[in-house]
Amino acid sequence: MTGYQAIYQRYKQQILAGSLKAGEKVPAIRVLAADLGVAKKTVETAYNILIGEGYLVSKGARGTIVNPDLKLKPANEQTVNKVDDQKLQQLIDLRDNAGFFRLGIPALDEFPYKKWLLLSGKDIRAMRPEHMLTPPVMGYAPLREAIANYVNISRGLNCTASQVCITSGYKHSLALILQALATRHDKVVYEDPGYFFGQKLLKRIAENLHYVPVDSQGLNVDYLLNYQRDARFVITTPAHHSPLAVTLSLPRRQQLLQWAQEQQAWIVEDDYDGEFHYTKKVLPALKSQDSADRVIYVGTFSKTIMPAMRISYIVLPKALINRFHETAEIVETSLPLLPQQILSRFISEGHFFKHLKKMRTLYQARRQMVLNALxxxxxxxxxxxxxxxxxxxxxxxxxxxxxxxxxxxxQQHQLLVFPLSAWYAGKTKRYGLVIGYTNIQSEQQATEALRLPYEQTLALLG
Known part of the structure; x- marks a missing residue:
């Protein structure tokens, strides 16, 4: 399918899928023609068909928009929601069950348990009456100081403890950011493919949600500038885009930061596993290049220490500190104090840096084990x-x-992999299996596990 038919089908699919919403403006004919490298007549023909079928409405000199009165069939939405719910339950099962190749779980067999228990004992014995009061909503002050020192050294940031807000996980961080800053009509852009739980959360709390594709160079910033320039928020994972694990290129980082400055928009940088890099060509955090202070940096200890701790953090632009403090006082109850105290001691005494260094070497070796076995x-x-x-x-x-x-x-053989296509929100997808390697202890173990579904795999794939 070529020419006007391809353009017609693309826009029809985006409208039916909800990626283009009622009332949203589509690119001008000359702009889209130049972007696609086709004649203006080709785009004009596609638009005329879409207008004739009621998908678009021409507003003359004001441009062309998606028909505000367009009513999609409820059955389609129900089917999509049902499929999404099935995928969500599937991912929950993979997260909560034991098996091989689990995603996002640190190497539990190599965690320094003795050191952690020793530090825990010290903080329990040091408990005082003032520790029994409600903890500060922005987090335990020594932990905020330790995190600020850590990200300044390891991720190239330049922040103070006053900019750090402690949360109970990525989804909590994301919800708090939008609660503090967003209105119901603000356009929120998420990467595609993107973290599945993040997608589900945003579908619930962001009414004006859109997507920008990710390719081999990371988030396609040209696409953002052409089609979603008026976004208020871009939520992205530039260190290792989830789940493709590609890194946002330096030119695109500069483009994205320039856009945010010009539009006075916010970039939410989710640096969920930026600590784990295996080459010397490591780009620092996007926030480290943010001279205009438009990046809200989000980190977590679920991937570096343990998911059970439920401690994450936000590094705020200075202009947002008071607003977040006010929002946290109203809607948050703060985290338990003891885990924050233990983690603070773990970081400030140097154990966290030592642990990360060990894990980088270990994960690189375990990745190679899985690659060899595969x-x-x-x-x-x-x-x-x-x-x-x-x-x-x-x-x-x-x-x-x-x-x-x-x-x-x-999965029937306890191989807790996940289909790549399920992480996509749009119609254009890639296909494969997302495979964790952090808890594989030998190449033999990986090989034996991969052989379990061997016959069924060959029967399906040929």
Whole structure:
């Protein structure tokens, strides 16, 4: 399908999928024609068909918009919601059950338990009456200081403890940011593909949600500038885009920061596993390049220490400190004090840096174990685009698009992988399996696990 038909189908699909919403303006004919490298007549023909079928409405000199009166079939929405709910339950099951290749779980077998228990004992014995009061809503002051020192050294930031807000996880951080800053009509842009739980949360709390594709250079900032320039928030994972694990290129970082400054928009940088990099060509955090103070930096200890601790943090632009403090006082109850005290001591005494250094070396070795095993067991079914770091690989299917069926087969053998296509919100998708490697202890273990669904995998993929 070429020419006007391809443009017509693309816009029709985006409108039916809800990516383009009622009343939203579409690019001018000359702008879209130049962007796609086609004649203006080609775009004009596609628009005329969409207008004739009621998907678009021409407003003359004011441009063309998605028909505000367009009513989509409720059955379609119900079907999409049902599929999304099934995927959500599937991901919850993978998170909560034991098995091989679990996603986003640090190497629990190599955690320094003895040191952690020793520090825990010290803080329990040091408990005083004032520790029994309600903890500060912005977080335990020594922990905020320790986090500020850590991100300044390791991620290139330049912040103070007053800019750090402690939260109970990424979803909590995201919700707090939007509660403090967003109105119901603000356009929120999320990367596609993107973290599945993040997508589900945003669908609930962001009425004006849109997506920007991710390619081999990271978030497609040209697409953002062409189609979503008026966004108020961009939420992204530039260190290792989830789940593709590619890094946002330096030119695109500069483009994105320039856009945020010009539009007075906010970039929410989720640096969920930026600590785990295996080459010397590591780009610092996007926030470190943010001279206009438009980046809200979000980090977590779920990927570096343990998910059970439920401690994350936000590094705020200075202009937002008072607003976040006020919002936190109204809507938050703050985290328990003891875990914050233990973590503060773990960081400030140097144990956290030592642990991270050990994990980088360990994860690089374990990634290679899984890669070797995958290539040995399935030499013709998958290919891997190796990235600079992260905690998982994506095994792309060489042929076909049956990643959901394949993932179901593997999960039946306690291989807790997830289909890549399920992380996409739009119609354009890639297909493969997202495979964690952090808790694989040997190449033999990985090989034996991968052989479990061998016959069924070959029967499906051929």
């Amino acid at each position: 290539h040995s067991v399935y030499p013709t079914q998958f290919y891997v685009e190796l990235t600079d770091g992260g905690m998982h690989i994506v095994a792309f299917l060489k042929t076909g698009n049956q990643d959901e069926q394949l993932a179901t087969i593997w």
